[in-house]
Amino acid sequence: MQRIFEIDPWKVVTHTLDKDNKRLQESMTSIGNEYMGMRGMFEEKYSDDTHKGIYLGGVWFPDKTRVGWWKNGYPAYFGKVINAVDFVSVDIKLNNSSIDLAKDKYSDFELALDMKKGLLTRSYVVEKEDAKVKVTSVRFVSADFKELYANKLSFENLDKRPLRLRLILSLMLMSLMKMLITMNISGKYTQLLIQNKVLN
Numbered sequence: 577m578q579r580i581f582e583i584d585p586w587k588v589v590t591h592t593l594d595k596d597n598k599r600l601q602e603s604m605t606s607i608g609n610e611y612m613g614m615r616g617m618f619e620e621k622y623s624d625d626t627h628k629g630i631y632l633g634g635v636w637f638p639d640k641t642r643v644g645w646w647k648n649g650y651p652a653y654f655g656k657v658i659n660a661v662d663f664v665s666v667d668i669k670l671n672n673s674s675i676d677l678a679k680d681k682y683s684d685f686e687l688a689l690d691m692k693k694g695l696l697t698r699s700y701v702v703e704k705e706d707a708k709v710k711v712t713s714v715r716f717v718s719a720d721f722k723e724l725y726a727n728k729l730s731f732e733n734l735d736k737r738p739l740r741l742r743l744i745l746s747l748m749l750m751s752l753m754k755m756l757i758t759m760n761i762s763g764k765y766t767q768l769l770i771q772n773k774v775l776n
Contacts, residue, residue, distance in 0.1 A: 589688040611722035624678035667744040
């Protein structure tokens with residue numbers, strides 16, 4: 577059996593982006609609160625093999641059972657969980673080019689699910705064209721307020737030159753809408769907090 581995570585008393589942690597086992601990494605770093613759950617997929621674009629999944633309690637599809645008469649005792653249908661609207665994905669653009677760890681040069685990768693605090697943290701340094709930025713994501717699903725999902729994205733410019741950071745967020749509000757936030761980074765550290773409330 578292959579080990580893809582390091583040994584830690586409270587964390588499921590790795591310092592390797594294992595592209596061959598990305599779906600397993602996403603499964604092992606899933607978070608939820610009995611009402612809402614999501615796989616440990618990346619917020620930003622990822623063009624290689626991945627499986628995005630956001631699930632809400634009570635949202636399912638009754639799939640008719642397809643077995644012959646000899647299968648007495650089978651239910652008339654199976655309840656299949658379906659994906660909710662994707663309110664996690666963020667297109668992160670550095671100098672008008674989207675970050676994609678399947679293609680971009682990166683280093684200092686860390687992925688950790690803290691089982692004590694209920695936080696999924698991921699960080700890496702990405703180099704794109706003339707930009708070098710440290711990206712950190714901290715994801716949280718509240719146990720006290722079941723509809724609350726929070727994601728804190730932090731960006732640290734490791735280059736002396738200013739760069740253009742553009743985030744395209746997809747949020748679920750009354751209806752799906754796209755929101756565009758544009759900001760310039762000239763200092764060392766810029767931070768953005770995204771909170772999406774899932775509506776009933």
